[in-house]
Amino acid sequence: MGSVSNLKIDLVEVCEAAARACAPFVGSGQKDEGDGLAVDAMRSRINKVKMNGTIVIGEGAKDEAPALYDGEKVGTGEGIGVDIAVDPIEGTNLFAKDMPGSIVTLAAAPAGSMYQPGSCFYMDKQVYPKAARGKIDPEAPIADRLKQLAAALGKDVAELKIFILDKPRHHAMMKEVYAAGAKIRLATDGDVNGAIQAVLNMGSDALFGIGGTPEGIVTACAARAMGAEMFGRMAPQKDFEIELCKKEGIDTTRILTRDELITSDDCLFIATGLTSGAYVRHVKTGHDTYGKFMTTDTVVLDGGIGNIRHVQTTIHV
Known part of the structure; x- marks a missing residue:
């Protein structure tokens, strides 16, 4: 049997x-145009990868997205079976405004190992670094969780910085975090970016809050690859989504563990920077004696090996 880890160079090239x-299109205000180009390029390259891949988390249901939709078969059809989760542009608003934290991201794991969320589009997430693994009670009040995290990291609560999306649904949570004495790093979009900061303990000590379920599955791959901690609970936000979840028997009270969201250590998380952030830089362009070039900066979290790899690639275009 092959390993998903062996596909990392090909999948880096996809991103x-x-x-x-x-x-x-970074900074152009045209997020849809940029997203369309990213989708087309990602699909073209991923179909050259020698694998029997399935998009588990993609651009949307088959009848809504023409490419990289949930259930689409990708790769050459040869080799090992692979579950794929993609977000061609994570943080589209950040991308359009040239604000930090927009990335191209992809996660991969053996076939059947990624949680399939059905019609629940939102997830309430908690993400913590490796030092906190097994030391957090996910159902405890926020103040208690912050004390547990501080003890695990050897910090005072006042030294903690929690990444939270700046959304009205999080205002009560933010008040609790502030009341407990911790700091908050706010962002308008891009909770995968915030989660990876927590996983790597680079810029944030944890992520709290409700964001996209697809991004939650991608994050779970990163957390498992690095031995970090994560919890997720399905959190439908709109009436039609609540009804769909009821019809599908989705339990919105149950907290899912990291290892339920992704069941294999043989997993990859890959992110290529579009705008600069805590752990990857933006795409750079320039000219030299050979003509115009583009340089990309990518981070790879490899659960099969348990390491972090940074890849910088320059090509002439």
Whole structure:
């Protein structure tokens, strides 16, 4: 049997191709145009990868998205079975405004190992670094969780910085975090970016809050690859979504563990920077004696090996 870990260079090139394709639209205000270019480039390159891949988390239901939709078969059809989760542009508003934290991201794991959320589009997430693994009670009040996290990291609560999306649904949570004495790093979009900061303990000590379920599955791969901690609970936000979840028997009270969201250590998380952030830089363009070039910066979290790899690639275009 092969390993998903062996596909990492090919899958890095999938993310790099998407980043190069959409990079000219960074800061243009045209997020849909950029996203379309990223999707097309990602799909073209991923179908050259020698694997029997299935998009488990993609651009949407088959009748809504023409490419990289949930259930789409990708790769050459040869080799090992692979579950794929993609977000061709994570943080589209950040991308459109050239604000920090927009990335191309992809996660991969053996076939059947990624949680399939059905019609629940939102997830309430808690993400913590490796030092906190097994030391957090996910159902405890926020103040208690912050004390547990501080003890695990050897910090005072006042030294903690929690990444939270700046959304009305989080205002009560933010008040609790502040009341407990911790700090908050706010962002308008991009909770995968915030979660990876927590996983790597680079810029944030944890992520709290409700964001997209697809992003939650991608994050779970990163957390498992690095031995970090994560919990998720399905959190439908709109009436039609609540009804769909009821019809599908989705338990919105149950907290899912990291290892329920992704059941294999043989998993990959890959992110290529579109705008600069805590752990990857933006796509750079320039000219030299050979002509125009583009340089991408990518981070790979490899659960099969348990390491972090940074890949910088320059090609002439």
